[in-house]
Amino acid sequence: MTAPDTVQQVVIIGSGPAGLTAAIYAARANLEPLVVEGVVEGGPTGGQLTLTTDVENYPGFAEGVMGPELILQMRMQAERFGTSFVTEDIVKTNLDQRPFTLETASGGTIATHALIVATGAKPRRLEIPGEEELWGAGVSACATCDGFFFRDKHVVVVGGGDSAMEEAIFLTKFASxxxxxxxxxxxxASQILQDRAFANERIEFVWNAVPTEVNGTDGQVSSLTLKDTRTGEVQDLPADGLFLAIGHIPNTWLFDGSLETDDDGYLVVEEPTTRTNVAGVFACGDVMDHTYRQAVTAAATGCKAAIDAERWLAAGGAEG
Amino acid sequence: MGATPVTDSAWTSEVLESDRPVLVDFWAEWCGPCRLVSPIVDEIANEHGEQLKVMKINVDENPGTAREYGVMSIPTLLVFKGGRPDKRIVGAKGKAALLKDLSDYLG
Known part of the structure; x- marks a missing residue:
């Protein structure tokens, strides 16, 4: 671990809508923010939106916008006002001492007075037999990446929220x-997505069922064992692919022991601010929001975090 | 420099008949995580090209090869040795993790 040369005013960990919006606001406040855009540990650089296609509910885009394009625009906007970027995962943090220090995967150290945590969340796994063994051989958490391989095949989507409906609808472009x-x-899921899914002739539903095992033939997914949640009855559902959309787990492991989390593992902030239990550390986006989890709410809390950090620095928080 | 593109038709001569082990990156334009892995694969090509031949194949344009090797998720990296797949790495990973996965071939 090498010693840092300079101490940043504010570092933002995360490059989804929360982190990039925080960067836009912090940059415009002349704080010259540094965004650490992780690579893989917390999900892809740019966050979950980079794995989506059409985003139809982000205000300002009457005809919708592609998720990766929206993120790219936010990133360019942050860059325009003087944000710098480090494309690496953080592997360790020290929030016990000022300035805070962050260790990168390549062994570098970043020191900062204020820290904005925008690490997001990553897809939850089923944790059932066969899932790990058949990952990439029919089991996937990214329909936009892997739908292509299931042309004229039968796939199962597990989940009942917006992501599950979006994945199911997207997959009908390929799957029979x-x-x-x-x-x-x-x-x-929201009503509009439910309506679309119910109206789609290629989508069928199995209710009150949970997968208990993923079964493979010749190293590829061949069926799914389902258990009825009411009767306990077990059935085998033949399928070529399995896409998971069963929610997310907040990326908080970098802060174990230093930042307070709630019962579900999300960072706790002093509502209505984004202040965490450590002065000078602010949290925004999906890592602290288990209620709304939208691109626009992530962006909104990112804005709040930047303003909170700016005020904390202006009030001499870093000296205190 | 970076990874050299390969196609279905050049597959046998470029990959299966190579003297050195070959790392192949299966990717597509529409795959977000592929865009994270491709630059890392390019770096590996530049830094370890002597031990490992590094190639990339666009699955959209070359679906036959992806099908033949059971690639159902991208990015997938396959290492071929003596004309056979020897190692499979599925999903996006950071450079340190990839180099560790490939350590057997980097001597």
Whole structure:
């Protein structure tokens, strides 16, 4: 670990809508923010939006916008006002001492007075037999990446939220049939996505069921063992692919023992601010929001975090 | 420099008949995580090109090869040795993790 040459005013960990919006605001406040855009540990650089296609609910885009394009625009906007970027994962943080220090995967050290945590969340896995063994051989968490390989095949999507419906609808471009398996008898997804999924002739639903095993033949997914959540009855559902959309786990492991989390593992902030339990550390986006989890709410909390950090620095927080 | 593109038709001569082990990056334009891995694969090509031949294949334009080797998720990296797949790495990883996965071939 090499010693840092300079101490940053504010460092932002994360490069999704929360982190990039924080960067735009911090840059415009002349704080010359440094964004550490992780590579893989917390999900892809640019966040979950980079794995989506059409984003139809982000205000300002009447005809919708592609997720990766939206992120690219935010990044360019942040860069225009003087944000710098480091494309690396952070592997360790020290928030016990001022300035805070962050260690990068290549062994570098970054020191900063204020820290904005915008590390987001990554897809939850089922943790059932066969899932790990058949990962990449029919099991996937990215329909936009892997849908292509399931042309004229039957795929299963597990989940009942917006992501599950978006994945199911997207997969009908390729698959001959998409079966949505959901543990309850109704969806959590927004009405417009539910309507679209129900109207799609290629989408079928299996209600009140949870997968208990992924089965393979010749190293590829061949079926899914399902258990009825009410009767306990077990059935085998033949399928060529399995796409997971069962929610996310917040990326907080870098802060174990230093930042407070709630029962679900999300960072706790002093509402309505973005202040964490460590003065000078602010949290925004999906790592602290288990209620809304939208691109626009992530951006909104990113804005709040930058303003909170700016005020904290202006009030002499870093000297205190 | 970086990884050299290969196609279905050049596959046998470029990959299967290579004297050195060959690292092949299966990718596509529309794959977000592929855009993270490709620059790392290019760096590996530049830094370890003597031990490892590094190639990339666009699955959109060359679906036959992806199908033949059961690639159902991208990015997937396959290492071929003596004309056979010897190692499979699925999903995006950082450079340090990839180099560790490939250590057997980098001597």
């Amino acid at each position: 049939k998409v079966t949505v398996v959901h543990r309850r008898d109704e969806l959590r």
